[in-house]
Amino acid sequence: MTNSTVPAVKLAGVMKRFGNFAALSDVNLDIAAGEKVVICGPSGSGKSTLIRCINHIEQHDGGEISVNGIRLDRSAASVAKVRSVTGMVFQNFNLFPHMTVLENCTLAPRSTLKLSRAKAEAQAMELLSKVRIGDQARKYPGQLSGGQQQRAAIARSLCMQPKIMLFDEPTSALDPEMVKEVLETMKALAGEGMTMICVTHEMGFAREVADRVVFMDRGSIMEQGRPDAFFSNPHTDRARQFLSQIIH
Amino acid sequence: MTIFNFDAFVNYLFNSFLLGGVGVTIGLTVAAVIGGLCLGMIIALMRMSGKPLLAFPARFYIWFFRGTPLLIQLVVIYAGLPLFGVKLSVLQSALLGLILNEASYMAEIVRTGFLAVPKGQTEAGWSLNLSRRTIFWRVTLPQAFRLMVPPLGNSINGLLKATSLASVISVEEIMRRSDLLMQEQFQVLEVYAAATIYYLILTSLWDLVQARLERRFGRSVNATTASTTSLSFLRR
Numbered sequence: 001m002t003n004s005t006v007p008a009v010k011l012a013g014v015m016k017r018f019g020n021f022a023a024l025s026d027v028n029l030d031i032a033a034g035e036k037v038v039i040c041g042p043s044g045s046g047k048s049t050l051i052r053c054i055n056h057i058e059q060h061d062g063g064e065i066s067v068n069g070i071r072l073d074r075s076a077a078s079v080a081k082v083r084s085v086t087g088m089v090f091q092n093f094n095l096f097p098h099m100t101v102l103e104n105c106t107l108a109p110r111s112t113l114k115l116s117r118a119k120a121e122a123q124a125m126e127l128l129s130k131v132r133i134g135d136q137a138r139k140y141p142g143q144l145s146g147g148q149q150q151r152a153a154i155a156r157s158l159c160m161q162p163k164i165m166l167f168d169e170p171t172s173a174l175d176p177e178m179v180k181e182v183l184e185t186m187k188a189l190a191g192e193g194m195t196m197i198c199v200t201h202e203m204g205f206a207r208e209v210a211d212r213v214v215f216m217d218r219g220s221i222m223e224q225g226r227p228d229a230f231f232s233n234p235h236t237d238r239a240r241q242f243l244s245q246i247i248h
Numbered sequence: 249m250t251i252f253n254f255d256a257f258v259n260y261l262f263n264s265f266l267l268g269g270v271g272v273t274i275g276l277t278v279a280a281v282i283g284g285l286c287l288g289m290i291i292a293l294m295r296m297s298g299k300p301l302l303a304f305p306a307r308f309y310i311w312f313f314r315g316t317p318l319l320i321q322l323v324v325i326y327a328g329l330p331l332f333g334v335k336l337s338v339l340q341s342a343l344l345g346l347i348l349n350e351a352s353y354m355a356e357i358v359r360t361g362f363l364a365v366p367k368g369q370t371e372a373g374w375s376l377n378l379s380r381r382t383i384f385w386r387v388t389l390p391q392a393f394r395l396m397v398p399p400l401g402n403s404i405n406g407l408l409k410a411t412s413l414a415s416v417i418s419v420e421e422i423m424r425r426s427d428l429l430m431q432e433q434f435q436v437l438e439v440y441a442a443a444t445i446y447y448l449i450l451t452s453l454w455d456l457v458q459a460r461l462e463r464r465f466g467r468s469v470n471a472t473t474a475s476t477t478s479l480s481f482l483r484r
Binding site for chain 2: 056084090094096108111112156160
């Protein structure tokens with residue numbers, strides 16, 4: 001199922017409610033393999049909910065979600081299959097604080113993929129070096145800066161060899177001087193052809209890396225397009241208003 | 249009668265009969281901690297399961313065993329169970345009572361520990377395609393356990409002394425043997441002073457173990473979290 005005609009992610013009429021609140025209403029989105037999509041929109045617009053439905057961290061209430069041709073049908077098997085091809089990076093890193101960075105990176109490969117310790121560690125060291133924190137491998141997350149922690153979290157995800165990376169506001173919890181190092185890591189990843197779906201307010205990153213910007217408001221996709229077109233000529237009032245608020 | 253017979257006190261302190269009681273107290277405590285923690289873990293998981301069929305019995309259990317005196321529980325188990333055809337030895341009755349009682353406290357401590365682990369930790373586990381089992385054993389439990397150590401320490405300290413209630417159903421731990429020695433010569437203060445020393449030694453030893461546990465499980469956390477045991481003043 002890896003031929004290029006199968007979309008990396010396909011959302012059709014996806015609905016999600018939290019009690020009476022419609023977090024997502026009738027969301028349709030196709031993302032091709034290798035595509036880089038930035039999702040933006042005001043707070044509470046459903047961006048995070050959308051991305052969290054893709055790897056079933058949130059369960060959608062209606063519509064269909066397929067990832068790499070695997071339909072999420074609530075069965076444990078489909079969830080596991082989808083999670084085996086997706087990686088996720090969280091706003092608050094969510095590293096395991098009681099494990100060293102290296103242990104963070106080897107836990108899933110060893111327990112889920114049954115890799116030997118030696119293999120898992122070799123792979124982890126390679127990826128940690130790639131995100132330029134190979135020298136921090138034996139430290140605990142609490143001893144690292146925010147930027148280093150987020151890069152460790154990216155490496156941890158990559159250790160599971162995902163085909164699709166989901167980023168949920170990866171730089172929002174970082175001090176300004178650390179945003180750049182994380183964005184650089186993400187750009188490098190984009191350069192390698194990884195499919196990336198990224199909820200972010202980093203418009204510079206969107207301009208430089210994204211193939212497409214998706215603008216959401218109140219649980220719906222309001223408009224989408226190439227970044228240059230979206231930023232210079234947004235179609236909807238909401239998007240214009242949003243852009244005027246975030247671009248200083 | 250003199251005011252306080254120091255020689256008698258020292259004699260009681262090294263009395264082998266009383267020392268034997270110390271062994272029984274330690275045995276009761278260790279067994280009740282292990283049994284209570286296992287049972288308490290199960291009850292806590294039942295209560296957190298979100299399934300009413302499991303959660304309700306767990307709530308009832310905690311409500312009942314925390315809501316009645318251990319003394320009554322011990323007596324009822326020892327004297328009451330035989331009416332239902334269950335005959336337990338004195339030691340078995342004491343152990344059962346202590347485990348059942350301790351489990352109700354442990355369950356709440358375990359639950360608090362798990363509730364304090366951020367949801368994002370489980371979500372990260374999901375996103376890495378970890379199994380539920382791996383998330384529990386490798387991600388949430390170790391973090392919950394670190395948070396459980398101080399209240400567990402408190403509970404175990406209490407348990408060490410609560411074993412003295414087993415003397416009522418004639419388990420020969422420190423308290424019961426002190427009573428027996430006291431009845432020989434009626435040197436009340438001398439015997440109980442010796443017993444007091446034993447209890448202090450035991451709780452102090454536990455304090456040291458607890459401090460070690462806190463350090464062991466707090467390794468990854470910045471050294472800002474000070475030890476909370478009552479003996480920490482000695483290390484300053």
